[in-house]
Amino acid sequence: MGYFITFEGVEGCGKTTQIKLLSDFLLNRGLQPVLTREPGGCPIADKIRAILLDAENKALSPLAELMLYAAARAQHVADVISPALIDEKIVLCDRFSDATIAYQSFGRLIDRDTINALNFHACQGISPDLTILVDCDPNIGLERARKRIEASSGPREERFELEALEFHKRVRAGYLQLAADEPDRFLIIDGSDTIEKIFALISAQVEKRIPEALRAFC
Ligand code: TMP
DSSP states (O other): OOEEEEEEOSTTSSHHHHHHHHHHHHHHTTOOOEEEESSOSSHHHHHHHHHHHBTTOTTOOHHHHHHHHHHHHHHHIIIIIHHHHHTTOEEEEESOHHHHIIIIIIITOOOHHHHHHHHHHHHTTOOOSEEEEEEOOHHHHHHHHHHHHHHOOSOOBOTTTTSOHHHHHHHHHHHHHHHHHOTTTEEEEETTSOHHHHHHHHHHHHHHHSOHHHHHHO
16 A cells, blocks of 8 residues: 555645645655645546535535535545555645544534544545644634635635634644544644745655655655
8 A cells, every 4th residue: 555644734724835845845756646635636526625615605504514525535535545545656635534523523513423434434444644734823824815815816715714713713623632632643733834844844754754665666
């Protein structure tokens, strides 16, 4: 099997910048990482993403939202993540199953058993080897995310950015709780540091953790 790295954090924490830097870093070392994201990552899941993030869909119920995330994940795992890991690739995914616990359980307050059951089916036995949590104060993250949306000419994917600050605070607390529960899998990074400093920490950890066998294969 390959090696599965996920990036998590609240809106505007800087994880998308960091995942791209890590992908370039691995490419420069002759590895061929698969860079993907959730929700989305393949054509059918991208269609589900459009429904999930469309700010017009204010009426989406929490349970329907949860099931759409799970459906998008099931398709993404089947089409992209699982084949890449079987092919011994390093997979870099911008959000995965932890996001569903942080957003739909801590954020939306759906009970954890329901979420675990859906994640269990959607993930099809796959779980991250390393999860990089870019921790950030939601006040700062939301400000950044809103500026990015204003500057973008694409679709306004802002259904979550429009949520109250309290929601985002619960999401951050949820991520920190998940990281405390699994300290070996999670690497917590302070998102208020500079892009360079954050990347230096991430690349050092990734170099240390990627199994030798995988390097040799790639
Ligand atoms: P992004 O802004 O990182 O592209 O993520 C899209 C949004 O989807 C973000 O607000 C977090 C949310 N999300 C969930 O609520 N549950 C999930 O399972 C995932 C993957 C994302």
